[in-house]
Amino acid sequence: MDTRFLGVLGGMGPLASAHFMTRLTLLTPAARDQDHIPTVLWSDPRVPDRTAARLSGEADPLPWLLRGLRGLEEAGCAAVAIPCNTAHGWFEPMQAATRLPILHIVEATADALRRGGHGPGPVGLMGTAGTLAMRLYQQRLEPQGWQCITPEAEEMQNLVTPAIALVKANRPTEAYAPLAEAARRLGKRGAGAVILGCTEIPLGLQAGPLPAEVALIDTIDALAEAAIAWATGQQDQGQSQPEVGPLS
């Protein structure tokens, strides 16, 4: 009964976790319940804010992340997906603390870019201020030939950051317009595709018509596809995991 459970370290935020579970289910080829992937979701929304920790030195989320990983290990999980981009700023200490392989959301996104035919070149990147400051995407995408175009400081302050907070406050419809505008502007600056590098962003964008001017890469879907590939035993061919050093 206990083989090959997928562990999901979630709650960051809880709506993104629930949406990940929905997309994981809908993207899995299945004709009946029993074809789906056994999963344990550890959704602890009390994990201290990842961006505040990185930018303002507020409460450290790492002990909470490690507690969740231990819970997933004890539950019998065999791999872990984390539907929160900013939490990947603690990827290396998390991976060092668990024997379970953690599917990296940026590598899953790189696979999604390739599947979408978006080869090396400029890509847009939206995310929390924490994700951008930590250069989580640049660090792994630039060695593979993508250059990341990010919103300007004024756009982060007036569009992206408040919109992410609106989704976390259960107000996704109000988040739509600023997110769509930020995505369009990245397209105008030459991005061949825009990475929605915060799991709240697709939840806001789906409250209205998707901006049609530029292709969007949904990192929740990318991570779900990586998890499905892992569960169906294709993880060796699919997701690549280049070694990177710890963040300074």
Place this chain on the structure above:
Amino acid sequence: MDTRFLGVLGGMGPLASAHFMTRLTLLTPAARDQDHIPTVLWSDPRVPDRTAARLSGEADPLPWLLRGLRGLEEAGCAAVAIPCNTAHGWFEPMQAATRLPILHIVEATADALRRGGHGPGPVGLMGTAGTLAMRLYQQRLEPQGWQCITPEAEEMQNLVTPAIALVKANRPTEAYAPLAEAARRLGKRGAGAVILGCTEIPLGLQAGPLPAEVALIDTIDALAEAAIAWATGQQDQGQSQPEVGPLS
């Protein structure tokens, strides 16, 4: 870190579990991640089909249900919600096997009927053939003054049963028309409200406009409300849990 986790025994089906997590999040009064309810979801879709077990004597789901409960206990959960109506046919042996209180989906639905102003009288009931055969709703609602009107055998065979299977096969849009028709017919037969007594049914119905002829009671939402009441310490006033004997 470990107090008052809600345990969710899910995977039956996995889309209903994911939808429960979404509704639990959206219905919780919250302004930021940290206001939401810490939750562990045990989603094992391999649990043998509950209706087939009850009607045809196929594989017994109980060992799988008890395995999930043990996992939720070990994870530190303090109460359990089960977003699958038919699984409540095993409520008594599950409750006897765990020290955690299990929130009963039928009692949560009774609370939702009362909140909606649907006092004693005829109510419509849709569900799996297993749920109807076990009289899960009748057993707890009739002593409280509601009389359940259920689809006729022909309607179960041609409308409700195939529609539930379509949702489980990731084809909710095809499930819409037969479910809407079945709900309308119950309204015409005198139901003051129709209980969507299978967690797949609201997923099919939301693929089109809700039938406007009759009020609908979504049992996923009812269970989420009961869980939120538990988490906010109001469970003593809200959910009532009358004693009922074991099923024959």
